[in-house]
Amino acid sequence: MASVTLEHVKKIYDNKVVAVQDFNLEIKDKEFVVFVGPSGCGKSTTLRMIAGLEDISEGILKIGDRVVNDVEPKDRDIAMVFQNYALYPHITVYENLAFSLRIRKEKQEDVHRKVVQAAEILGIMEYLGRKPKALSGGQRQRVAIGRAIVREPAVFLMDEPLSNLDAKLRNQMRAEIILLRRRLDTTFVYVTHDQTEAMTLGDRIVIMKDGFIRQVGTPHEVFDKPKNLFVAGFIGSPQMNFFDAQLTRQGDSYSLATHGIQMELDAERAALLRENQVDTMKVILGVRPEHAVIRFEDHENAIPCTLNVNEMMGSELHLHVSITDDQTAILRMPTIDLTEEKRRKLTAGSPLYFSFASKVVQLFDPETEDSLLFK
């Protein structure tokens, strides 16, 4: 049970490639933090630095109150679950779980107790006598987690543990990890490229790109208050829609014009813009697909568009529309109140109109890509 602190941590490879830039983060004890970002953003590298598998080029890493920059992995009181599970193929599941305990020369009774305990938590009791190649992907996954549990570490590190599982299994395991977390009550540092995993699992999310941290926050914060274009586009599925727009300031109020509509911004938004001293300028407007109000007829402040593709997702439809030749958008419409008549109107080429409220609007500076609302 320990906190993890990274101060100005950098990772520079021999060929001068900087993989991680000036990473500052304080992970509180028992917190579940997720590093998320596209491939090559540095999240795995940072995790490996915490584990001790990569040297830290600059900066200080503390686990608890100890500076552990030069401490061997085995002395850092951590456990790690790898993407490809890293199970030892030539020994049984029981021995895999017992591996670290045997190295520390623990007594057989203790070893047995801890192994059985971990196996019970993960539901793998009946596999204890088998070898890894006789297990399915999901079962191997659990053994890998079991190995980490047995260590009773202060910090749990997980490197894209669900990436090798199929979609259904992934959903299932996500729930199990949440339960696991509750049961173990330890600090977790979790790396993934999947923003859904990040949003569902993390107490806080660290979004990274090209070695930099782009935002740190709770799932709610990064969803509703993205600090830059990248975070806004990365979080949320389907992706947020972006439009070019013109922001005009008139005294204390602001209005937004785009694609033929003009709307006043509400008081809250206006206050945020005033605080950040935003004046009349061109902006990038962001609206999430789920925040659009879609109608078949024109209405106030509605943008006309044409339906291209209609994806049936089950409980909702994803409507891919074009507004102009080069501006497209994705909108979401629940299917629950959809009558037959309306369904027939949703064919390729049908006209639609969508509008949105001021309170869901996100605004970004086209040059810096920073949010104009949340700094």
Next chain:
Amino acid sequence: MAHKFARFFISLPGRLVRGLLTLVSWIGAFFKKIGSEIADIVQTFVHGDWKTRVSYVVMGFGSFARGQYLRGILFFLFQLVFNLYILFFGGSYLAKLGTLGTVQTTTKNRVTTYGDNSFLILLYGILTIFFIIAFIYTWRVNIKQNKISEQILKSGKKLQSAKDDLGAMADSQFHKTLLALPMLGIFMFTVLPIIFMVLVAFTNYDYSHQPPGKLFTWVGLSNFKTMLSVGGANFGSTFSQVLLWTLIWAFFATFLNYFLGMMVAIMINKRGIKLKKMWRTILVMTIAIPQFVSLLYVSKMFAADGLINTYLLKWGWIDKALPFWTDGTWARITIIVINIWIGIPYLMLIATGISMNIPADLYESARIDGANAMQTYAKITLPYMLFVTGPYLLTSFIGNINNFNVIFLLSGGGPLSMELAGNAGYTDLLITWLYKMTVNDTNYKLAAVIGIIVFIITAVINLTVYNLIPSVRNEEDFQ
């Protein structure tokens, strides 16, 4: 394809220049490193405490004084051994390295007074130089450790004890533990002899200059001049002829075997052909049987009174024995043909293994597209094979340049010719010629020259071709 070759040759001068520039930049970096090391040595002295400063003269003192007894003792022992070595052994040899000995061995009245031994002088001289380099390096490590130890103590941490050091041998320093013996072996049995021989090429060590009876000495580049001179039936022209044949042989040996082997593999692998295992096993027998048995036997088969000639005569197909080994050109062709017999099974195995790895979907999509057998081979099988075996072809080519066994056991390098110096024969490769010069003529100096030239050829081929072969350049295309 042709324009690719043209581009290759045109780009050669550019490559050469770039290669040289890289070499120069390495040398520059090397000197820079030396400079910074020296600067660090001076700094450590200036800023170090008294224990460190004493360590400049008495190695290991600093470690010992700071409680790292094991390290201290080891350093000190090393220094002691080194000093004793130089004093009583190496020093004298090193001194004579410049002349390789001046005092002749004389025999008077059946009493032999041994003078200088050029061989031992060269050998131990080199050894001593290495020892000196090792000493300088160890001394440097000793200094560096002092500096690091000071820093560690200053920051309040503890130094590694002997127990820690020994533990590290199985962990963070495991590479040193595992590499110690192999590296020692390689050094004593490969590095040292090679450097020795390279230097011999610059001496006149041959039959008439053999220690301990005689001395040999430095002669600069004259051996190279002898070997590389042109005109007449001397070493120079012999050298170029042997070199030419070596390259021709390597070319045919490599590529003939490659394509024929692949064809055989494809034939056996073709669907509809039964008993695949049997065909493969029959061919693989050639690899299993030791080469000296099969090659020696086969060479006798082609002899003037051998099986082939005997039966051809019997059946009346010829009226006198075919000169397989006695005529230069016949011998060359025979060797290439017999080498096919040796080489195809290897290639067939490899080609089989690889073709099993070609993803089946490539073939399936070709079938759907309507490709026939020829097209499939040319567009899918061949490129994939070339890609995967590119490096193998390169090593194979170089291996054939040095293919001692096949030549020696089959033809002994013969037939000999009056036109070729140094007992070279028509089928001699550079290395079989080297062997003859060593064993038969005791002409070590020229043997060494040949060795160096073979090295240069190998190195040049490696460097230029390595970056060209598709596997290194177009990796992305295949993945």
Next chain:
Amino acid sequence: MAKEDRIPEVDIVVDHKAGVIREVHPPHKLRSRKGHERRVNASIYVVLTIISIIWLAPFVFLVLQSFRSYITENGGMVSYLIPKQFSLDNYRFLFQPESQYLRWYTNTLIIALFCAVIQTIMVLSVSYVLSRMRFRGRRFIMNMILVLGMFPGFLTMIALYFLLKQLGLTQQGAIPGLILIYVASSGMGYYISKGFFDTIPKSLDESARIDGATRFYVFKRIIMPLSKPIVIYTILMGFMGPWGDYVFASYVAFGKSESYNVAVGLFRWMNTRDLQGYFTRFCAGGVLVAIPITILFFILQRYYVEGVTGGAVKG
């Protein structure tokens, strides 16, 4: 790979543009494809049979001629192939003390055994370190070995001979001397084994290190159990090597026939004593060497192919 040899009666053609699938009745040439394929296969069988005969012939002849007694018939080269009388005289000769054949055989056996063991230890050590560990000087070592390998092997022999002579490891003591030469630099042949080790995921090592294992523990308890094919391959290579070496063995044992290995001994029979009709005895000696090696090779053939294609070809 298709299991059926039969060609379907109709062709299925995908018309991408129209977005449909059409059936096309085969043109005339398709219907004769079956016959065409049969003809091709037949000619392949013929070629393969010829090849097999050519490849096997020398060995068949070798065995045949080993049965032609040097006492009752001619032990040298003659103009017929099948012995007039099948006799085991040649083989008996091999086992007589004056032939020294048994001595050579045991010599080679001893050398091969030592080589197999020591060489494997050396090669696997180097391959493991270069594959799994990163340290200063790693690139240097790999490049140095590459460069050293470009020198002809025999070049080192001259200096080594004198070195060994100083230590008394030539002629009389040629056996230990030869072993030393073979194994000392064997670390240079790490390439294939390293290729194999590279295929074992590093995450196994990392996971074990986090659990607290030392690198030695990882080497012994994790990597080695997973490396059976390459260990066997390396042992096999180490064992088979000395049987066929003429160059180094002849140089080191120069003059002392008790220290020859089989290659040198048989070579002498063939080339210097052939006038006295040692040919058939050479055949017999060759057969006795070939049989165990061939059997060994076949038993372990699959490890050989794994080793060669797995390591050398992947580069």
